[in-house]
Amino acid sequence: MVMDGEALKERHLLPIRVYYEDTDFSGIVYHASYLRFMERGRTELLRARGISQIQLAEGSYGDACAFVVRDMKIDFLRPGRMDDELLIETTIESVGGASVSLNQRVLREDTILVTAAVRLAVIGSNGRAKILPPPLMAVLTGR
Amino acid sequence: MVMDGEALKERHLLPIRVYYEDTDFSGIVYHASYLRFMERGRTELLRARGISQIQLAEGSYGDACAFVVRDMKIDFLRPGRMDDELLIETTIESVGGASVSLNQRVLREDTILVTAAVRLAVIGSNGRAKILPPPLMAVLTGR
Amino acid sequence: MVMDGEALKERHLLPIRVYYEDTDFSGIVYHASYLRFMERGRTELLRARGISQIQLAEGSYGDACAFVVRDMKIDFLRPGRMDDELLIETTIESVGGASVSLNQRVLREDTILVTAAVRLAVIGSNGRAKILPPPLMAVLTGR
Amino acid sequence: MVMDGEALKERHLLPIRVYYEDTDFSGIVYHASYLRFMERGRTELLRARGISQIQLAEGSYGDACAFVVRDMKIDFLRPGRMDDELLIETTIESVGGASVSLNQRVLREDTILVTAAVRLAVIGSNGRAKILPPPLMAVLTGR
Numbered sequence: 001m002v003m004d005g006e007a008l009k010e011r012h013l014l015p016i017r018v019y020y021e022d023t024d025f026s027g028i029v030y031h032a033s034y035l036r037f038m039e040r041g042r043t044e045l046l047r048a049r050g051i052s053q054i055q056l057a058e059g060s061y062g063d064a065c066a067f068v069v070r071d072m073k074i075d076f077l078r079p080g081r082m083d084d085e086l087l088i089e090t091t092i093e094s095v096g097g098a099s100v101s102l103n104q105r106v107l108r109e110d111t112i113l114v115t116a117a118v119r120l121a122v123i124g125s126n127g128r129a130k131i132l133p134p135p136l137m138a139v140l141t142g143r
Numbered sequence: 144m145v146m147d148g149e150a151l152k153e154r155h156l157l158p159i160r161v162y163y164e165d166t167d168f169s170g171i172v173y174h175a176s177y178l179r180f181m182e183r184g185r186t187e188l189l190r191a192r193g194i195s196q197i198q199l200a201e202g203s204y205g206d207a208c209a210f211v212v213r214d215m216k217i218d219f220l221r222p223g224r225m226d227d228e229l230l231i232e233t234t235i236e237s238v239g240g241a242s243v244s245l246n247q248r249v250l251r252e253d254t255i256l257v258t259a260a261v262r263l264a265v266i267g268s269n270g271r272a273k274i275l276p277p278p279l280m281a282v283l284t285g286r
Numbered sequence: 287m288v289m290d291g292e293a294l295k296e297r298h299l300l301p302i303r304v305y306y307e308d309t310d311f312s313g314i315v316y317h318a319s320y321l322r323f324m325e326r327g328r329t330e331l332l333r334a335r336g337i338s339q340i341q342l343a344e345g346s347y348g349d350a351c352a353f354v355v356r357d358m359k360i361d362f363l364r365p366g367r368m369d370d371e372l373l374i375e376t377t378i379e380s381v382g383g384a385s386v387s388l389n390q391r392v393l394r395e396d397t398i399l400v401t402a403a404v405r406l407a408v409i410g411s412n413g414r415a416k417i418l419p420p421p422l423m424a425v426l427t428g429r
Numbered sequence: 430m431v432m433d434g435e436a437l438k439e440r441h442l443l444p445i446r447v448y449y450e451d452t453d454f455s456g457i458v459y460h461a462s463y464l465r466f467m468e469r470g471r472t473e474l475l476r477a478r479g480i481s482q483i484q485l486a487e488g489s490y491g492d493a494c495a496f497v498v499r500d501m502k503i504d505f506l507r508p509g510r511m512d513d514e515l516l517i518e519t520t521i522e523s524v525g526g527a528s529v530s531l532n533q534r535v536l537r538e539d540t541i542l543v544t545a546a547v548r549l550a551v552i553g554s555n556g557r558a559k560i561l562p563p564p565l566m567a568v569l570t571g572r
Contacts, residue, residue: 019186020196020459021179025452025511026343028413031355032325032450035318036164043162047226053163054225057312068362069317075357079413082197082454083190127314127365163316168309168368169486171556174498175307175468178461200455212460214504219497222556225311270457270508305472306482307465322450329448333512339449340511368483369476 011091012045016106018084029080034114035072038104041088042067042118049139062133064125070099074116084108095140097131098122154234155188159249161227172223177257178215181247184231185210185261192282205276207268213242217259227251238283240274241265297377298331302392304370315366320400321358324390327374328353328404335425348419350411356385360402370394381426383417384408440520441474445535447513458509463543464501467533470517471496471547478568491562493554499528503545513537524569526560527551 022033043053046067057066080086086108093101099121106114124130132140165176186196189210200209223229229249236244242264249257267273275283308319329339332353343352366372372394379387385407392400410416418426451462472482475496486495509515515537522530528550535543553559561569 017183019179019183020453020455021182021461023454024449025340025454025456026352026354026449027454027456028354030449032318032321035321036162039164039318040160040162052226054311057225066312068312068314068365071359071361073357073359076355079354082200083195163310163312164318166311167306168311168313168483169306169495169497170311170313171497173306175461175464178464182461197454209455211455211457211508212505214502216500216502218500222497303469305465305469307468322448325450326446326448338512343511368486369481 009091009093011089012041012048014041014044014088014090016040016086016088018080018082018086020082022080023082027081029084031076034074034076034080034106034116037086037088037106038090038114038116038118041090041104042102042120045090045092051136051139056136061135063130065122065130065133067100067120068123070119070121072116072118074114076114078111078113080106080108080113086113092140093117095132095137098129100132100140152234152236154232155184155191157184157187157231157233159183159229159231161223161225161229163225165223166225170224172227174219177217177219177223177249177259180229180231180249181233181257181259181261184233184247185245185263188233188235194279194282199279204278206273208265208273208276210243210263211266213262213264215259215261217257219257221254221256223249223251223256229256235283236260238275238280241272243275243283295377295379297375298327298334300327300330300374300376302326302372302374304366304368304372306368308366309368313367315370317362320360320362320366320392320402323372323374323392324376324400324402324404327376327390328388328406331376331378337422337425342422347421349416351408351416351419353386353406354409356405356407358402358404360400362400364397364399366392366394366399372399378426379403381418381423384415386418386426438520438522440518441470441477443470443473443517443519445469445515445517447509447511447515449511451509452511456510458513460505463503463505463509463535463545466515466517466535467519467543467545467547470519470533471531471549474519474521480565480568485565490564492559494551494559494562496529496549497552499548499550501545501547503543505543507540507542509535509537509542515542521569522546524561524566527558529561529569 016037022029024030089105091103102118104116121129122132159180165172167173232248234246245261247259264272302323308315310316375391377389388404390402407415408418445466451458453459518534520532531547533545550558
């Protein structure tokens with residue numbers, strides 16, 4: 001079962017500021033920093049829909065579980081710099097029985113710095129993939 | 144010359160959210176993450192007073208220069224956790240000819256998680272300590 | 287011009303230890319930490335062939351230039367944990383006029399934790415893509 | 430009870446390489462990176478004495494417990510740079526009932542970049558300070 005209706009595709013926006021910690025000696029944002037930014041964007045998308053990651057881990061939605069990144073395809077198009085105000089855009093593309101696919105972009109005003117396609121899975125406390133708990137599924141698909 | 148009048152002591156507050164990236168396998172915030180949080184607080188205090196670190200580095204306030212941390216004394220009093228909303232409080236304690244002393248605290252509502260005394264110096268592009276440029280001095284002391 | 291003969295495909299191995307800083311509250315290695323590990327692997331592969339990134343940036347191989355990651359496809363297959371001894375395996379797949387393609391794997395003994403296909407470009411000090419300087423090309427292709 | 434005989438003061442040395450991830454746009458090592466380096470040094474000192482942090486957390490030495498940093502005094506004397514080979518020197522200064530004091534230095538050949546005095550405490554799984562488990566005490570004091 002995969003759902004990918006329009007309802008999913010509401011984009012979530014998180015503003016981010018670039019600090020010293022995010023840059024490297026070449027003068028621009030270190031490439032792995034964008035993964036941290038995009039993880040913040042996914043965390044805030046879930047929070048905006050009422051899902052707390054710490055509660056997930058503590059079993060508040062059925063068995064204890066956690067989202068993990070299964071795979072990512074990332075294009076680094078333009079460099080970000082110290083002091084930049086960036087926008088992390090996150091869109092849920094589809095929700096399957098055991099995974100969620102998202103598209104993410106890092107924007108500086110009208111310029112796209114980074115694009116990514118991300119697939120998340122849900123794992124139980126034994127570390128194995130599991131079916132999305134129904135309350136999580138309901139929240140993600142809006143049904 | 145050291146200035147440490149009341150005018151300096153306006154405290155600056157920056158809200159911070161704790162994300163995955165800030166925690167470690169022991170379940171709490173990794174101790175070095177607080178240094179990143181406090182650096183964000185100092186950057187935002189400077190920005191609130193009209194000072195951009197990238198412009199500093201590019202020489203917009205006279206010769207190119209940069210703040211560096213000279214020393215820190217940090218007390219880690221209580222652990223922060225994933226999803227915490229923290230407040231970074233920064234107060235300038237004194238401004239000398241070549242250094243700035245600040246006090247910083249990391250708060251979760253009424254609980255103090257971390258306190259730090261931080262001394263910054265200004266270095267030129269040759270990496271050597273230098274006198275604070277007058278426009279920087281004026282902004283920091285409010286004179 | 288693309289070269290991808292056998293000569294390129296000598297694999298480079300870098301041992302890595304997992305520390306607190308690399309993990310998150312879910313108990314496993316934070317996904318973005320693998321990008322830091324793989325960047326270390328690429329840096330050491332270059333160093334093993336006599337190329338220093340700081341010298342690149344300082345113009346020791348012609349004009350000042352730097353490698354940047356253009357795109358990555360990453361599969362996170364199994365979790366790493368605190369104290370793990372990992373091996374970062376890096377293989378140059380092909381060297382084109384303005385980019386280098388590598389395959390990287392993160393291994394724990396016989397277990398593959400992460401695989402990645404990475405494409406690097408070379409940029410000049412103006413931030414624009416440029417042709418690989420001939421000494422760099424020679425070193426990378428072994429010709 | 431505090432022990433601080435000569436037996437404690439055997440210094441532990443860990444070589445570290447500076448990578449992109451450790452630097453910032455000002456061109457030098459980001460100040461918080463030294464805390465990561467020094468944590469690696471403490472982890473390796475413990476490992477050299479047969480103590481695994483993950484086993485500590487899993488209760489292999491009595492009740493589950495973990496070291497946490499209680500306070501640090503750090504002096505940043507000189508900047509480190511990309512590609513530097515650094516040495517992290519760690520010396521146990523004293524071992525009390527519930528805390529361990531260490532001195533740490535970050536060296537580049539004969540140059541001291543950073544010095545730190547670090548006090549660790551041991552906490553139980555409830556997050557509260559506890560007495561050092563006897564096997565841990567024995568290992569740390571060499572008795």
